[in-house]
Amino acid sequence: MKRIYLLFCLLLLSLGATAQRPSPTVVARSAFPSVDQDGRVTVRIKAPDAVGLSVSLGKDYPMTRDAEGVWSATTDPQVEGFHYYSLKTGGLSFADPATRAFFGTGRWSSAVEVPENPAAAAFYTPRRDVAQGAVRSLSFYSRICGEFRRMYVYTPAGYEQNPGTRYPVLYLQHGGGEDETGWIYQGFADVILDNLVAEGKAVPMIIVMNSGVAHPADDPAEDAFDQMMTEEVIPLVDSRFRTIADRDHRAVAGLSWGAKQAYDLGLGHRDLFSAVGGFSGIIVIGAFDVRNPGFRDPEKFAAAYDGVFRDPARFNADYHLLFISTGEAEGNLLLQMSDLLRERGIDNVYYSSPKTAHEWLSWRRSLYEFAQKLFRW
Amino acid sequence: MKRIYLLFCLLLLSLGATAQRPSPTVVARSAFPSVDQDGRVTVRIKAPDAVGLSVSLGKDYPMTRDAEGVWSATTDPQVEGFHYYSLKTGGLSFADPATRAFFGTGRWSSAVEVPENPAAAAFYTPRRDVAQGAVRSLSFYSRICGEFRRMYVYTPAGYEQNPGTRYPVLYLQHGGGEDETGWIYQGFADVILDNLVAEGKAVPMIIVMNSGVAHPADDPAEDAFDQMMTEEVIPLVDSRFRTIADRDHRAVAGLSWGAKQAYDLGLGHRDLFSAVGGFSGIIVIGAFDVRNPGFRDPEKFAAAYDGVFRDPARFNADYHLLFISTGEAEGNLLLQMSDLLRERGIDNVYYSSPKTAHEWLSWRRSLYEFAQKLFRW
Numbered sequence: 001m002k003r004i005y006l007l008f009c010l011l012l013l014s015l016g017a018t019a020q021r022p023s024p025t026v027v028a029r030s031a032f033p034s035v036d037q038d039g040r041v042t043v044r045i046k047a048p049d050a051v052g053l054s055v056s057l058g059k060d061y062p063m064t065r066d067a068e069g070v071w072s073a074t075t076d077p078q079v080e081g082f083h084y085y086s087l088k089t090g091g092l093s094f095a096d097p098a099t100r101a102f103f104g105t106g107r108w109s110s111a112v113e114v115p116e117n118p119a120a121a122a123f124y125t126p127r128r129d130v131a132q133g134a135v136r137s138l139s140f141y142s143r144i145c146g147e148f149r150r151m152y153v154y155t156p157a158g159y160e161q162n163p164g165t166r167y168p169v170l171y172l173q174h175g176g177g178e179d180e181t182g183w184i185y186q187g188f189a190d191v192i193l194d195n196l197v198a199e200g201k202a203v204p205m206i207i208v209m210n211s212g213v214a215h216p217a218d219d220p221a222e223d224a225f226d227q228m229m230t231e232e233v234i235p236l237v238d239s240r241f242r243t244i245a246d247r248d249h250r251a252v253a254g255l256s257w258g259a260k261q262a263y264d265l266g267l268g269h270r271d272l273f274s275a276v277g278g279f280s281g282i283i284v285i286g287a288f289d290v291r292n293p294g295f296r297d298p299e300k301f302a303a304a305y306d307g308v309f310r311d312p313a314r315f316n317a318d319y320h321l322l323f324i325s326t327g328e329a330e331g332n333l334l335l336q337m338s339d340l341l342r343e344r345g346i347d348n349v350y351y352s353s354p355k356t357a358h359e360w361l362s363w364r365r366s367l368y369e370f371a372q373k374l375f376r377w
Numbered sequence: 378m379k380r381i382y383l384l385f386c387l388l389l390l391s392l393g394a395t396a397q398r399p400s401p402t403v404v405a406r407s408a409f410p411s412v413d414q415d416g417r418v419t420v421r422i423k424a425p426d427a428v429g430l431s432v433s434l435g436k437d438y439p440m441t442r443d444a445e446g447v448w449s450a451t452t453d454p455q456v457e458g459f460h461y462y463s464l465k466t467g468g469l470s471f472a473d474p475a476t477r478a479f480f481g482t483g484r485w486s487s488a489v490e491v492p493e494n495p496a497a498a499a500f501y502t503p504r505r506d507v508a509q510g511a512v513r514s515l516s517f518y519s520r521i522c523g524e525f526r527r528m529y530v531y532t533p534a535g536y537e538q539n540p541g542t543r544y545p546v547l548y549l550q551h552g553g554g555e556d557e558t559g560w561i562y563q564g565f566a567d568v569i570l571d572n573l574v575a576e577g578k579a580v581p582m583i584i585v586m587n588s589g590v591a592h593p594a595d596d597p598a599e600d601a602f603d604q605m606m607t608e609e610v611i612p613l614v615d616s617r618f619r620t621i622a623d624r625d626h627r628a629v630a631g632l633s634w635g636a637k638q639a640y641d642l643g644l645g646h647r648d649l650f651s652a653v654g655g656f657s658g659i660i661v662i663g664a665f666d667v668r669n670p671g672f673r674d675p676e677k678f679a680a681a682y683d684g685v686f687r688d689p690a691r692f693n694a695d696y697h698l699l700f701i702s703t704g705e706a707e708g709n710l711l712l713q714m715s716d717l718l719r720e721r722g723i724d725n726v727y728y729s730s731p732k733t734a735h736e737w738l739s740w741r742r743s744l745y746e747f748a749q750k751l752f753r754w
Contacts, residue, residue: 027483027484027485028483028484045469046468046469047466047467047468047469048467048468049429049467049468050466050467050468050469051428051467052426053469069468087471089424089427089466089467089469090424090425090426090427090428090466091423091424091425091426091427091446092422092423092424092427092430092466093474094464094471094472094473094474095471095472095474095478095485096471097470097471097472097484097485098484100485101472101478101485106404106405107404107405107474107475108404108472108474108477108478108485126516126518126525128518132515132516132517134513134514134515134530135513135514135515136511136512136513136514137511137512137513137514137561138509138511138512139503139509139567139568140509141503141505148503153511160617160618160619161617163540184514190516191516240537240538241537242537
């Protein structure tokens with residue numbers, strides 16, 4: 001009986017211990033923000049004299065103050081994945097100092113990761129038995145934008161040790177309010193590729209990540225992304241890295257706003273790209289909705305991107321891969337887009353990330369699926 | 378007369394335009410924090426319903442609220458250079474969302490740069506006529522610490538294009554409360570070396586930056602930095618990069634707490650290092666003060682670091698460079714240390730950064746001076 005009681009206590013203890021776990025995003029071994037088994041996030045912060053603190057994660061959750069001046073709030077259950085959040089007081093919104101800072105929502109933001117089960121998370125979890133590639137931060141002067149910029153370049157394991165080997169290149173774009181750091185710090189693109197390559201599931205490739213925010217030096221209201229990428233970034237990457245510098249070995253993908261940029265770049269430059277991936281973003285023809293008349297109008301559709309869709313047979317021969325993905329919780333807009341393209345004879349691959357929303361877990365999984373299909377033609 | 382009036386207006390306008398400039402650290406073209414000609418920092422933030430906001434930059438400055446709910450404060454004049462700061466309300470301290478986030482003070486922090494004149498700042502300003510190196514973020518598993526860690530590795534311009542060339546290596550450490558990102562994002566180590574190498578003032582070298590916070594997997598109270606560096610990091614760097622893997626081509630330096638780590642590593646491993654730099658930090662013998670009995674006691678001094686100082690002639694022959702630097706505003710403690718070492722027959726080079734305090738401008742300048750002397754033996 002005593003033994004059963006002891007077991008019961010141990011069971012309770014172990015449940016207690018696993019009930020709330022620190023988010024993987026915390027700094028300095030902070031115990032908060034924590035996440036429970038149901039995805040509820042608890043934020044806690046000491047602020048003895050603060051008033052009206054709240055946590056903003058999808059919606060605002062008022063925090064309550066205990067006798068020691070520690071404020072806390074627990075959110076509704078969140079879907080698995082990566083969520084930016086803020087603290088608020090008196091109309092002021094700021095990052096929780098307890099987490100690492102991620103560039104998102106147009107600023108350095110705090111974030112919580114609601115973990116999925118470890119087996120599912122294995123594809124973006126670093127592994128000791130896997131050789132790691134490297135991510136370079138490369139500074140370059142853009143004459144078009146009139147500024148120094150940084151790009152991130154992932155080179156796969158073995159890049160240094162095999163100076164005779166050349167690699168295909170994937171250009172990969174972040175979403176709105178984010179920058180070139182997103183695919184590494186939120187997206188784990190390097191870990192995903194390391195693991196895929198080690199398992200023989202993806203071809204070793206270089207990944208190039210740039211900020212999608214690019215304006216001409218003389219006109220900050222105009223967009224210079226296309227010009228900067230085609231005239232400066234791609235030539236620089238091809239001169240500086242051991243790339244295979246042809247369209248068959250060059251792909252572009254992006255998420256959300258970056259998906260639009262990837263479609264524009266990839267479909268707009270048939271001479272440069274042979275594969276395009278759009279994660280949680282649409283091909284914009286006329287207006288920003290696949291249900292809009294521009295996309296539905298056969299003439300406008302055929303005229304888009306210099307007529308890239310006009311001859312479906314040619315498109316399907318030229319483009320080895322058109323990949324469209326979404327988070328399941330985002331709805332069926334992108335499924336419609338995929339179907340509509342297929343109806344028009346445009347081959348494409350559709351992927352829906354189970355349960356996830358418009359956030360980085362959808363995009364890690366999208367990259368995982370997309371990368372396995374790349375450069376196998 | 379009209380013309381003089383016009384000139385006068387233009388002068389006023391230009392004075393007005395230069396009176397307050399956004400800190401180079403702002404995000405999203407924010408106009409604040411701004412810095413005036415005297416180094417006063419103005420912080421401004423909208424928070425209609427906040428109470429008792431203040432700016433903490435060296436000391437606390439209460440902010441005042443205008444009719445639109447915009448709070449602002451202007452600090453006393455700050456010395457030129459890089460300063461972390463926080464916003465505070467009700468016992469809560471947090472980062473100003475208007476600046477990039479820098480890992481310092483144990484968390485992702487806001488910071489302001491009080492610019493020195495552009496000519497003086499040229500050595501850490503990117504230049505279009507200079508070839509840029511690259512900074513890699515390298516993930517590795519430390520068996521000693523039982524965790525995946527990231528190190529930053531700078532390779533000089535030409536590293537990729539010259540696969541037959543091997544390079545000397547500088548191991549470079551951040552200060553307390555910072556991490557492996559500090560020397561790039563606060564210190565501009567990559568830009569400093571790019572510029573020095575382009576001018577022929579420094580030998581092209583690899584720079585390796587690790588977090589100095591390292592604990593054995595089974596005992597978070599113990600320190601494992603020395604063991605991790607000597608048994609894991611150095612062998613990994615020598616196997617993965619084209620280094621010249623001998624003591625003559627290996628140096629270590631650090632700032633503040635990292636200076637102590639650099640002295641411990643460099644003086645403690647004569648077989649591994651032949652040059653040591655300490656920026657704003659002391660050689661700790663017995664206690665953390667050069668005026669302490671341990672450092673002053675000839676016996677303790679001679680016994681330190683396995684007797685490295687016991688035979689000054691041998692020390693001076695073995696170590697090509699012992700470099701000691703400080704910010705002028707920090708006082709003369711390190712000058713005393715340099716003199717004391719010289720009295721004992723230990724050659725060293727002393728550098729004092731004009732006017733600056735215990736902050737990154739002192740350390741950028743220290744690196745600039747130190748790097749020019751490295752690997753010229």
